[in-house]
Amino acid sequence: MEELTEFGQELQENTVYVNPEKSTMDDCTSIRFTGKNSILVIEDGVNIRNSEIIFDGSNAVVYLSRNKHTYRLAIHAHSNTCIYIGRDNYFNGRATLITSERQNIIIGDDGLFSFGIYVRTADPHLLYSCDTKERINESKSVLMGDHVWIGQGALILKGSSIGSGSVIGGGAVVSGKAIPSNTVAAGNPAKVIKRKIFFSKECVHNYGKKKSDRYKRMDSDCWIYEPEQNEYNLKNVDCHLCRSKSAEDKLAIIQRELVNNTEKNRFYIGEKQPSKKFRFRFWR
Template identity: 35%
Template structure:
């Protein structure tokens, strides 16, 4: 963990511990918290609840939280949040031994909802563009069994989202979703499977409706006629992804995360992911 993180273990912890301002961090017991009032940081209309022990919260210095509600509803879970371009706007509930990782540079139109459960995880890369009411769920959540053999048929699965992904309004990502870098999830898309890099997925359930595309960040809402004319061609290739030696094995990464036996171990995995370099690290064919 970071050197200024707080891990307070003296005395019994109350059943639920809550942070509503920076000064509350020092009172948290039996959990690790890195949330500091540093230059540029804000903590507005937000709260963080701990209903367990061994959990780890890391909020990168300088982050601005607005209307966030972060909850730990079990033990040894992790929320790892990197600094965004603007405000972090999240309603996230993590359960026993699950991880929510958000890479740097995200933007939000409204609060995204994140629910990692049953020791599965939500991993989002850098430069994500969240439109309104985006949601993630790693579980159904109720149990479903086969009539023939009584075996469970709906295991929970982690969700992975690559770098520079545009998540459209009302997008819902369910268990097992894997979205490659540079992709677009259309408004109201229901994502349940792989979305290749530089593709658009749309519909319910989501299907690939275009390939070989990329998006850039400027919003057209305020464009003048001249700005529209200037936007007709983008010569850069910074958002075009391809296979190279830096492509990661997401299954291997998740196996490494699954091998962790504590919140601290899972937090260490998140810091290692921060150091994972290569433009094409989350390329999906």
């Protein structure tokens, strides 16, 4: 096992990319590698507090983008998985992210994450059908767009996709669903309860009446996401990551398809159109 106790320290079997003069971690943070050939990338301007980042295997990648807020994370990245966190996400409490069975967690930019949030790609124990004896709980990646708001105690499970601009209510359980952009989903299981919404990150705790009145309306399209002609699909990125052979390959995909892609509507998810019902008419 290799343990990183300070930035700038060299490891024998794993790689950490960080500028120790431009990023920091406190004494309550632990970074451990139990396997080899894994990569941790920490962009300039990252501050990590009260966190643990554990590579529970080999050939995994964790990528922490620059952040004007503090990272508070409990990460467990197992073999051949990837965790990517975009820029300027706010973590109000420690968020737990667990990747298993070659699956990935991708989070875009500018999100809000409340207390007690868990994100995981596996159940993780095996579940089978009594009739067919086939496994029925395959592990799947979790994909989140830009400017998402995840409420307190939310549980985001395998196969979930959350479009840019969406809100997941407190205590919600999202499992294997695609949540369209600019919607609110809540409940267990989570369902869309509001459409065509956007949110702003200002905090109302100490608002007086005058300030509340000021924010009764917000004339802005900044957080409204729309489909592009060439819609960018997070699932395509996930497929590329799952097919990659090494941590170096995963990192190249992250840099090409996530870091260097700054389009506003890059992670838009649209509403599924209901299938057309055909009425059959029988002629005599």
